[in-house]
Amino acid sequence: MNMIYFLIGCSILLALIFLAAFFWASKTGQHDDTYTPSVRILFDDDIIEEKMPDKTDEDHI
Amino acid sequence: MLQQKTLKTKTYCYHCGDDLPQNLYFYDDKQFCCLGCKGVYQILSDHNLDSYYAYNDIPGQSQKVQSKHFEYLDEPEIAAKLVDYKDEKITTITLYIPAIHCSSCLWLLENLHKINSGVAQSRIDFLKKQVAITFKNEQTSLRSVVETLVSVGYEPLISSQDVVKKQQADFSERSLVAKIAVAGFCFGNVMLLSFPEYFGLSDLEQQFKSFFGWLNLAFAIPVVFYCGKDYFSSAYQNLKKGVLNLDFPLALGIAVMFIRSLVEIISNSGAGFVDTLCGLVFFLLIGKWMQQHTYHHLSFERDYRSYFPVAVTLINDGKEKPVPLNELSIGNRMLIRSNEIIPADAILLKGEAEIDFSFVTGESLPVKKTLGEVVYAGGRQLLGAIELEVVKPVSQSYLTRLWNNEAFFADKNRIKTFSDTASKYFSIFLLLIAIGSAAFWMLYDGNITKAIAAFTAVLIIACPCALALSTPFTLAAVLSIFDKNKFYLKSTAVVEELARIDTFVFDKTGTITNPEAAGFKFEGNITEEEKQLLSDLARNSGHPLSRELVKLLNISKVHPVDEYVEKIGRGISGRINGNEVKLGSSAFIGLPLINSPMNSSVHVMINNQYLGYFTFQQQWREGFKDLTFKLSKQADLHLLSGDQDHDKQILIPFFPRAQQMQFAQTPQNKLDYIRNLQNSGKKVLMFGDGLNDAGALRQSNLGVAVTDNINNFSPDCDAILDGAAFHKIPQFIQQAKDAVKVIHISFVISLIYNTLGLYFAVQGLLSPLIAAILMPISTVTIILFTSIAARLYARKNKLL
Numbered sequence: 001m002n003m004i005y006f007l008i009g010c011s012i013l014l015a016l017i018f019l020a021a022f023f024w025a026s027k028t029g030q031h032d033d034t035y036t037p038s039v040r041i042l043f044d045d046d047i048i049e050e051k052m053p054d055k056t057d058e059d060h061i
Numbered sequence: 062m063l064q065q066k067t068l069k070t071k072t073y074c075y076h077c078g079d080d081l082p083q084n085l086y087f088y089d090d091k092q093f094c095c096l097g098c099k100g101v102y103q104i105l106s107d108h109n110l111d112s113y114y115a116y117n118d119i120p121g122q123s124q125k126v127q128s129k130h131f132e133y134l135d136e137p138e139i140a141a142k143l144v145d146y147k148d149e150k151i152t153t154i155t156l157y158i159p160a161i162h163c164s165s166c167l168w169l170l171e172n173l174h175k176i177n178s179g180v181a182q183s184r185i186d187f188l189k190k191q192v193a194i195t196f197k198n199e200q201t202s203l204r205s206v207v208e209t210l211v212s213v214g215y216e217p218l219i220s221s222q223d224v225v226k227k228q229q230a231d232f233s234e235r236s237l238v239a240k241i242a243v244a245g246f247c248f249g250n251v252m253l254l255s256f257p258e259y260f261g262l263s264d265l266e267q268q269f270k271s272f273f274g275w276l277n278l279a280f281a282i283p284v285v286f287y288c289g290k291d292y293f294s295s296a297y298q299n300l301k302k303g304v305l306n307l308d309f310p311l312a313l314g315i316a317v318m319f320i321r322s323l324v325e326i327i328s329n330s331g332a333g334f335v336d337t338l339c340g341l342v343f344f345l346l347i348g349k350w351m352q353q354h355t356y357h358h359l360s361f362e363r364d365y366r367s368y369f370p371v372a373v374t375l376i377n378d379g380k381e382k383p384v385p386l387n388e389l390s391i392g393n394r395m396l397i398r399s400n401e402i403i404p405a406d407a408i409l410l411k412g413e414a415e416i417d418f419s420f421v422t423g424e425s426l427p428v429k430k431t432l433g434e435v436v437y438a439g440g441r442q443l444l445g446a447i448e449l450e451v452v453k454p455v456s457q458s459y460l461t462r463l464w465n466n467e468a469f470f471a472d473k474n475r476i477k478t479f480s481d482t483a484s485k486y487f488s489i490f491l492l493l494i495a496i497g498s499a500a501f502w503m504l505y506d507g508n509i510t511k512a513i514a515a516f517t518a519v520l521i522i523a524c525p526c527a528l529a530l531s532t533p534f535t536l537a538a539v540l541s542i543f544d545k546n547k548f549y550l551k552s553t554a555v556v557e558e559l560a561r562i563d564t565f566v567f568d569k570t571g572t573i574t575n576p577e578a579a580g581f582k583f584e585g586n587i588t589e590e591e592k593q594l595l596s597d598l599a600r601n602s603g604h605p606l607s608r609e610l611v612k613l614l615n616i617s618k619v620h621p622v623d624e625y626v627e628k629i630g631r632g633i634s635g636r637i638n639g640n641e642v643k644l645g646s647s648a649f650i651g652l653p654l655i656n657s658p659m660n661s662s663v664h665v666m667i668n669n670q671y672l673g674y675f676t677f678q679q680q681w682r683e684g685f686k687d688l689t690f691k692l693s694k695q696a697d698l699h700l701l702s703g704d705q706d707h708d709k710q711i712l713i714p715f716f717p718r719a720q721q722m723q724f725a726q727t728p729q730n731k732l733d734y735i736r737n738l739q740n741s742g743k744k745v746l747m748f749g750d751g752l753n754d755a756g757a758l759r760q761s762n763l764g765v766a767v768t769d770n771i772n773n774f775s776p777d778c779d780a781i782l783d784g785a786a787f788h789k790i791p792q793f794i795q796q797a798k799d800a801v802k803v804i805h806i807s808f809v810i811s812l813i814y815n816t817l818g819l820y821f822a823v824q825g826l827l828s829p830l831i832a833a834i835l836m837p838i839s840t841v842t843i844i845l846f847t848s849i850a851a852r853l854y855a856r857k858n859k860l861l
Contacts, residue, residue, distance in 0.1 A: 004269065008276070012250060019246045026235055026242075036187040039164045040171070044112070 076102050076214075078119035083617055098123070101214045105169070108176050113169045120165030121214055130398060131211075133372030133383030134204035142385075143219065143371075144203065145193075151181060152203065153195045156217035158210070159770075161190040170215060177201055177209040192217075220367040234353065241346045244288040247280040248339040254280075255336040259830055274326040277335040285319045289342045307484035307529050310491055311345065314524025321517045334521055337832045341526050344840045352533035352553050359771060359781055361551040364469075365439070365461050365752055368420070369404045373397075376448060386455055393451045397442050405438050405451050406458040412447030416440035419570060420751045421460055421703075426606070439752055463728045463756045469777075478557050479804055480532045487525060495519040498823040511825045518827035522818030527811035527839040532804055534844050538851035539800045546860050547783035548793055549771065555779050557804075558763050559797035564743040565692055566735060566757070569702035569712075571750040572767045575680045575784065585673015587665070593619055594667060598642050601625050602633050606663055607644075610675060632663075641668050684788025689715040691791040697721070697743070701731050703753050732756035752776055792858045799854035806850070807843050814839035 025031065074081060075091040076098035086093040089106065093099040101121060105113050113120060133139050146153040160166065167185050170192050174180040179201025183194045196206050210217055254273045257266065289312075296312035299305070315338065322333025360367075372383045374396040381396060386404055389395070394410065397403055403416070414430040421439035430436050436449060438458035455461060463469075499516035502508055536553035543550055550556065567573050587595075596614040599607040601622055625635040632645015643650055643666040650664045652671060663675040689698060699721045700712060706724035716722050723734060735757045738745050747754065747761035750768060755776035758764030766775035769784040782790075818835050821827045855861040 001266075001268075005272070008254075011253075012276075015246060015250060019242060022242050023239060026238055031235075031238065033186045033188070036167065036185055039167050039187060042164065043116075043168050 073119065074098050074121075074123075075114070076119070076121035077123040078121070079123050082615075094123070097214070100212070104176065104212055110169060110172060110175060113165050116165045116168055117163045120163050120169075122160045122162075130374070131204050131207050132374070132381075133385075134207055135202065136372070136383055136385075139372050139383070139385050140203050147198075149198065151195055151197055153193065154203065154206075155191050155193045156207075156210070156219070157189075157191055158215045158217050159190060160215050161185065161187065161192070166215070169213060170210075173209065176213065177206060180206060180209075219371050220369065234350075237346065237350055237353065240288040241343070241350060243283055244339065244343040244346055247284045247288075248336075248343040251277050251280050251336050251339045255332070255829075255833070258332045259833070270332075271326070271329055274329075274332060277333065278323065278326050281319060281322060281335045281338055284339050284342050285315060288346060289315050292345070305485045305488040307480055307487075307525060310484070310488050310520075310523070310525050311529060313520055314526075315342065317517050317520040318524075321521070332829050334829050334832055336829070337521070337836050340833070340837055340840075341524060344526060344837075345529055348530040348533040351537040354537070359549050361778055361781070363775065364464055364755065364777055368402070368439075368752060369455070370402055373404055389451055389455055391451055391454060394448060395451060396446060396448055398446045399442060399444060401442055403436055403438055403440050403442065403449065405455045406453040407436055407438075407449035407451045409434050409436055410448045410450055413444050414447050415443045417443055421753050426609075460728065460752060463732070463752075466729070466732060466756055469756075469759060478532065478554055479801065479808075480528070483528070483808060484525070487528070491520070491523050494523070494819065494823070498825075501823075502825065514827075515823055515825040518822035518825060519819060521832060522822045522827055522835065523815045524836075525811065525815070526836060527814060527843040528808060530840060531807035531811060531843050531847055535800050535803045535807065535847040535851050538848050539796060539855075542796065542851065542855045542860050543793060546789055546793070547771075547786040548789070549781045549783075551779045555763065556797050556800055558744075558779075559746070559794060560801045562696065562744050562746040562763060562794065564697040564699065564738055564745045566699040566701055566738070566745055566747045566761065568731075568747075568749040568751070568754050568757075569700060569704055569708070572748050572754075573681055573685055573700075575682045575769075583673060583675050585665070587672055591665075591667055591672065592616060594637050594640055594642050595644060595665060597637050598622055598625075598633060598635050598644055601635070602627055607633065610644075610663065642666070647674075682784060682787045686715065688788055688790055692794075693717070699723075699734075699738070701726050701734055701757065703727070703731075703751075728753045728756050732760050735760045748782075749776070749778075789860070792860055796855060796858045796860055799858070800851060803847055803850045803854065807847050810846060811839060811843055814842070 072081060073079060074085075074094035076093055079094045079098075081092055081094050086096060086099045088099050088102060091102065093102065098121060105111065134143075141147070144152050144154045158170070161170070167187055170185055171183055173183045173194070177196075179196045179199075181195045181197055183192055185192050194206060196203075207217060207219075254276055257269065257273065292308050292312040292315060295306070295308040299308065318334045318338040318341075322335050322338065325331035325333045369386060372385050373389055374381050374383050375389075376382075376394045376396050389405055395404075395407065409430050409432050411432070414436060415427050416430060416436060417427045418437070418440045420441070421437065427443055428440075435452065437460060438453075438455070439460040453459075456465070495516050498519055499512040502512035502515050533553060536556045539556050540550055540553055543556075592614055593616055596611055596616045597618055597620050599610045599614075600618055602608075620638040622635040622637050625633070627633045628645070628649060632643065632649035634641070634643040634645075636642070644663060647662075647664050650666045650671070652664065652666075665672045665674060692698060698716055700716050700723065702708075702722075702724050703726055704724060706722075709719075709722060709724065712722060713719065723730070726734070731754060735745050735747060739760070739762070744763075745761045746763045746765060747757045748765050748767055749755075749758050750766060754766075758766065758776055758778045763780065764778040765780045765782050766778040767782050767784055767787060768775050771781055771783055775781055814835060818827070818831070821831055852861060
């Protein structure tokens, strides 16, 4: 039965990890705008014939 | 069929969807209504951004009104106030763009870097209509970024008052969400750990009992001291002011529950009420979130600063220099271009001024000003550039003086809600029962333990959780129903205030009249050809009525005018294409007695033959007649207009008591009129739209701004009503009254649950299990009842 102490510890630890993940998401503003991403994901990628754009231009800051 | 379809697509502009004029513009086989629309299309197709038109049909906005100057953005001190962040390399700015409305807008603005390579990143917040742009200082400037936006038809609204919503609000909501997360986390775990207790532990498992108890206690600590701390501080603040609000019994309940659980668990005498405690705080916080959460991102706290420009161009020794508005001082010579707003009272020095004061005075026709005349702040110049000398600083101008009124300094009286009133009596009653039952057990059998048990049990079970939730849940439901019907409230408390209103005050221009539909109506018969003659003649005159007429006829110029004569204030005449055309007052036309209903009639005579007259007719908003009829049955109606009284006769059917119609009111008059009504004990709702109503809206119990585009400027108010929903006002009021009814009923329901709990509590029989069952059940009942009842009433009121 002493296993229960360990199991409860595990379950609370797991729950705490999720709580921390939620805090992190909230702090980085992931819940601030819940609408725009749903539209953004529907856009097609551009088909660029000439050349690939500079990587730095896309992955800025 | 096919032919029909092609015909149909040909009738509107490819970019903005407006009807095409006679002489349209072509590019790439596409038709455009104006050069602006064509220009936007050209820029987009040059940058391979044609997909803009693929995601939506006609995603653009009309580009007919344009020509903006952004030189002031090059001034470092002005720019510094606008940007969010700046270092040597990059600058970040958040701009509010009212034109954002569809996925094409989103796509285009996030691909801004393809047009202006200096833009490093642009991200849109669609609901707030904001775009956050990061650009490289080396490659571009703030001004050129803004001009890029304008060139593709997305002009940002830049004003000295923050139109970009403060981030602060976000933080308070974020911290509330964090509290809910913690409370929910603890609630879930505590429930899990409490289950063994509910089902009973066998002897073998007794060793776990204290372990679970201590764990529960550990979970209760963040719930009480982090999630619930607002209730303690609020109760304390209110007690200091001598007010018993609902937070007092809540804080008391939380404290008592925690202390009793602490004692029981430490002394190993019971399981405590930690599960009920966590559930209570969790549900309360959700209720709080419902109350604060708004479904829209409208700004209700705007003043003249968000209407006025950020900067004004000064002329110094023949050189133009933009300066921030607050540096404008008496004696400065400023340059106002077409379509710009005059920010301070000033004397006209140079140029032709025709100024639209409709937003300030409510006067619907533009006013002509002569050199040397004083032009009041707030007007919009319609003709070319003019030069003026400032005679009063911005804050002391005719219009802006209004904001120096005390009404704007005092915080608007907090709306007294039903739950405030009820909680006062509730708290006193609760304390009496708690003390009474404790005293009973003390005296009856001197059992102090039982007395304390009963005392704490009463405070725990009667903790008005359901009561605290009934108001937010009902009102939040009503708020979302109103939102769907284009009536946007600042907060939930406004609903309760709406139910109490007994006096309605209307502004005239823009509020009860429809600004779009206002215009000329012709009485008589006229052919297309004759219309052409009139249009050609009226085109020569600068008189507001002539200009309106040209706009109405909307025909391009064909014939030149010979022998043109304009008699100021009377009429115009000329020979066009061999026809003698006269346009003007009946005296000018030379006709005897024409029974024209109003002064602003324009009579038409061609070749000495009288054809009829144009009348300038205000169009009331749809359903206005019906609305006044319905409202006047239960409330008093008043009209306050900044306009002259030429519409008085037409308005008499709507406002039967003539003394309740006031014309030629200054903004200050309006404010005072509302105050007088309030002093005679009325609850006043003011409908207004312009800056001239700002004082009255502020002073009234409930200020409602009526607007045809909710993203346009609207003055400080409690609610914004879309013009399209104007006829629904009686339904909104009925719904607000029904909502109050729902709150009352749910109050009774929660009282029944409380009484049921008290039955156990006063006997000292309250077990944690009963509390843990009763609290969630009552909460869920209230949430379901309020949400369903509010929606049923909405259906009855035809709002859903």
